[in-house]
Amino acid sequence: MLIDQSQSLQNVAVVGLGKIGLTLAAVFANNGYKVVGADINKEVVTSVNQGKSHVNNEPGLDQLVLHAHKNNTLSATSVTTEAVAHSDIIVVIVPVLVDDQNNVDYQFIDSAVHDIAKGIKKGSLVIFETTLPPGDTKNRFGKKIEELSGLSMEKDFHLAYSPERVYSNRILEDLQNYPKVVGGLNRQSLELASNFYKRALDCNLIEVSSLETAEFSKVAECVYRDVNIALANELAVFAEEKGVNMAEVITASNSQPYSHLHSPGIGVGGHCIPIYPYFFIDKGLDQGLTPMSRQINDNMANYAVSKIEKEIGSLENENVLILGLSYRENVKEPTKSTSLLLIDQLKNKKANLLINDPLFTDSEIQKYGANPLSLEDSFVSEIDVVILQAFHQEYSHLDFSKFSKCKLVLDGRNKLNEHEISQLGIKYKGIGN
Structure with a gap:
């Protein structure tokens, strides 16, 4: 039986508070969502919980973080599992790099997905924004969440992918100007993710198959x-x-x-x-x-x-x-x-x-x-x-x-x-x- 699409999705966890993750979290928190950011760097967590941005040279970000902090719509934690457990939407923006031999290095995102799987609840929507090799959202991470959580894709949780497409020093500007590409595991996942971004970013969308x-x-x-x-x-x-x-x-x-x-x-x-x-x-x-x-x-x-x-x-x-x-x-x-x-x-x-x-x-x-x-x-x-x-x-x-x-x-x-x-x-x- 599919999840009831009428559920209210108000609480968001942003996993990864780098320059893009923090910006997304701050924008979401200023557009009607209660956001918890999760990051393994405790100094970053402390900074966000004081209403301060640790990211430099991003015009407008300092003000958004402070405003969301004052409105009690943005907080941070180093315990990803807890952030996920209290959220209906999980946005993942943890880096995937390559090693010295140019092999794909998944160590950071694999660890994050492990924690997500331990905290995820039924009905959640998981959206990956990290740039990934084709097939990884479903075959590597969706299946890992299934394996560790005991929940099933489509039946118990939704899965979507929407890549970040922004440039340092103008992230807020790019979020407004560039269409958001969105793909879903199925039609319901796509609709839920698209509806979230329409409200959270107020941007144009390109829905793909x-x-x-x-x-x-x-x-x-x-x-x-x-x-x-x-x-x-x-x-x-x-x-x-x-x-x-x-x-x-x-x-x-x-x-x-x-x-x-x-x-x-x-x-x-x-x-x-x-x-x-x-x-x-x-x-x-x-x-x-x-x-x-x-x-x-x-x-x-x-x-x-x-x-x-x-x-x-x-x-x-x-x-x-x-x-x-x-x-x-x-x-x-x-x-x-x-x-x-x-x-x-x-x-x-x-x-x-x-x-x-x-x-x-x-x-x-x-x-x-x-x-x-x-x-x-x-x-x-x-x-x-x-x-x-x-x-x-x-x-x-x-x-x-x-x-x-x-x-x-x-x-x-x-x-x-x-x-x-x-x-x-x-x-x-x-x-x-």
């Missing part, structure tokens, strides 16, 4: 971007060989409405683009553009170092400064950052490696095997090579005259002022020019 379609769509988005960035990087390298400026090519080519060339760069980092293609690769898509693109983009760090060597010779004992430990601008996130590949490359070349990143403390930088360097330190005058990896806003007006002994600036994002740098007698090299 299955859990697997929804899962596939999110991974496909990231593969598309990875493939197109790889194409841009491949063309940029070729343009350099032919003495052509790739930036001009992109402007000219993209004036035609069917051309969408991406910008080349020193590499691809973050939680999404360099990780999620492996969700297809590990499922059997191990030939063709998807794996090739991963190889091309990860090789850009090696290409960047080779460009430097071509200009100045050996890097042994040269003082090399990387600007930006983070994988991209204005975000404190080192996951899969190209800087990590550069660190390995430069260590192998026996360079004296230094990193500046205004978003990280000195001790955080040192954990990655590099020496931190403040741009106010007098040692900047001893730097031989500067590599721009993440174009933080702090670098937009960087005074390169302080780098009095610098031989070369490699602009890995094509963002710096080539004319100003060249006027100082410093060689300037970008990607694709």
Whole structure:
């Protein structure tokens, strides 16, 4: 017998209070739901229970968390089972990563699902927002919940998948602007999940025919971007060989409405683009553009170092400064950052490696095997090579005259002022020019 669809679903557990999970929890809590966030990090739990956001650089989030705290609609706990037991809707946003061999790493979400299964009650709706390989919502996690809880999918609990599709520093904006893709185990699961998101997010929806379609769509988005960035990087390298400026090519080519060339760069980092293609690769898509693109983009760090060597010779004992430990601008996130590949490359070349990143403390930088360097330190005058990896806003007006002994600036994002740098007698090299 199917569950009565008229049940009132008012209590929500959000499992995982990272930057996306906390934002979702705060939005839900301000749109008519009583929300309990669950996270294994007790400092995060304490912060939320004080009405404070632990996430920086997300416009509007601080106010939403505080407002929900004052209204007693948002709280947090480190005991996932309890949060789930008191909730009718469980939204799961716990990361799935890849290990050093690029195998899918389920350790965090497997643990979370174990706790969910121990607390779930009949009639609950479980929605996964974590990006997953196609088939995992039902075949890995739905079945695990069945196994541990004694409840059955369709008969005792509902199951849906709706991937997060947001970008750091603008999560609230993206939640409003991007349609929410929703797939369900069956029609009833789909309707329950869709009705929840209509109320909780007040956004447009795209209902798809299955859990697997929804899962596939999110991974496909990231593969598309990875493939197109790889194409841009491949063309940029070729343009350099032919003495052509790739930036001009992109402007000219993209004036035609069917051309969408991406910008080349020193590499691809973050939680999404360099990780999620492996969700297809590990499922059997191990030939063709998807794996090739991963190889091309990860090789850009090696290409960047080779460009430097071509200009100045050996890097042994040269003082090399990387600007930006983070994988991209204005975000404190080192996951899969190209800087990590550069660190390995430069260590192998026996360079004296230094990193500046205004978003990280000195001790955080040192954990990655590099020496931190403040741009106010007098040692900047001893730097031989500067590599721009993440174009933080702090670098937009960087005074390169302080780098009095610098031989070369490699602009890995094509963002710096080539004319100003060249006027100082410093060689300037970008990607694709």
